[in-house]
Amino acid sequence: MTSLQTSPPTPVADAALAASARGLTRTYGRGDTLVSALRGVDLDLPTGRFTAIMGPSGSGKSTLMHCLAGLDQPTGGTVSVAGQPLESLDDDALTRFRRDHVGFVFQAFNLLPMLTAEQNIWLPTELAGRPRADHRGRFDHIVATLGLTDRLTHRPAELSGGQQQRVAIARALLTAPAIVFADEPTGNLDSTSSAEVLSFLRGSVRELGQTVVMVTHEVDAAGYADDVVVLADGQVTHHLHDPSRADLVAALAGRSA
Numbered sequence: 001m002t003s004l005q006t007s008p009p010t011p012v013a014d015a016a017l018a019a020s021a022r023g024l025t026r027t028y029g030r031g032d033t034l035v036s037a038l039r040g041v042d043l044d045l046p047t048g049r050f051t052a053i054m055g056p057s058g059s060g061k062s063t064l065m066h067c068l069a070g071l072d073q074p075t076g077g078t079v080s081v082a083g084q085p086l087e088s089l090d091d092d093a094l095t096r097f098r099r100d101h102v103g104f105v106f107q108a109f110n111l112l113p114m115l116t117a118e119q120n121i122w123l124p125t126e127l128a129g130r131p132r133a134d135h136r137g138r139f140d141h142i143v144a145t146l147g148l149t150d151r152l153t154h155r156p157a158e159l160s161g162g163q164q165q166r167v168a169i170a171r172a173l174l175t176a177p178a179i180v181f182a183d184e185p186t187g188n189l190d191s192t193s194s195a196e197v198l199s200f201l202r203g204s205v206r207e208l209g210q211t212v213v214m215v216t217h218e219v220d221a222a223g224y225a226d227d228v229v230v231l232a233d234g235q236v237t238h239h240l241h242d243p244s245r246a247d248l249v250a251a252l253a254g255r256s257a
């Protein structure tokens, strides 16, 4: 093995804030076609919480998530993940930082079709050159919790949508990233599979201390979260902690309850 493969993960400050943004702006285009997707977002997401980001279509949810995850570059303002300011990292360092500290779950699962469930779950760890032994205990625990033990040799095409998304969640959780981002993770699932997936995300926060940020437009999905950030027109209008359904519905309608 090369030294690159065996190098330890890039360190992070031990931060109480899993992610934070100050004065975050993101514009697209220019002149007549200028679109302000984010207009000065200040946001603190504490470690160990499950946060849902909600808001109408076009309100900036995906842009915010991509900026917080280091997948998109803000036009202005700052983003820190686990105490690390992202703007101080060059492209290579940012890629390494994401690999080591950020997990992703996508609406479309994004599993590799030729690999078994087990191989898909291990893939990012192996690409990072981490020894499996370091993660074996967590692998067994996560796989058992997600009910995947007897599905490990199956390829994605042999799994239901809900099972595929559980494989994707196991993959995202395996290295205990500082934060997991999920963009509409139940968008392609029926209601039973959605409830399962949301329960597992909820459980990963409660039992593994995982920090999860989920974009969703479904009030029922947001009901699994601890906190809800509501966006409208590129700005945060509400940051609710343990909201009641009535408070959440009122916030989404642009009222205070």
Ligand SMILES: Nc1ncnc2c1ncn2[C@@H]1O[C@H](COP(=O)(O)OP(=O)(O)O)[C@@H](O)[C@H]1O
Pocket (backbone or CB within 6 Å): 028, 029, 035, 036, 037, 055, 056, 057, 058, 059, 060, 061, 062, 063, 064
């Ligand atoms: N690549 C892009 N180029 C131009 N405009 C974009 C791009 N991505 C997003 N936008 C615009 O930014 C705004 C916010 O988009 P987005 O973050 O995708 O909202 P949401 O996820 O809440 O639906 C929208 O007006 C959208 O049209």
Ligand SMILES: [Mg+2]
Pocket (backbone or CB within 6 Å): 061, 062, 063
């Ligand atoms: Mg979106």
